[in-house]
Amino acid sequence: MEIVGFIAACLTTAAFLPQVYKTWKTKDVSSLSLPMLVMFFVGICLWLIYGVYKESPSMICANAITIVSAIMLIYFKLKYQKQ
Known part of the structure; x- marks a missing residue:
């Protein structure tokens, strides 16, 4: 099942x-x-915590990478938004 994850x-x-x-x-x-x-x-972040709790490598990996992507988009939004 972890492969599906x-x-x-x-x-x-x-x-x-x-x-x-x-x-x-x-x-x-x-x-x-x-x-x-x-x-x-x-x-x-909550999904990552849940993945750690469930000891699910697929959830941990995916959510860790997605957190980085989300942080980048938040940074871009704050940096490039028109004022």
Whole structure:
């Protein structure tokens, strides 16, 4: 079953990376919602804690990578938003 978790982890984590790349390249954050990003970040942190509790390598790996992606998008949103 852990293999299914790793496949799901790879797909969901990889699906998030194009948004990070696009935002980094274009510096266009107008379509990103800061409250959504913060809620997403908190949710992913909780999933990581849950994965550690359940001792699930797939959950730990995917959520650790996604936390980095979420932090990058929050940083881009704060840095590049129009004032």
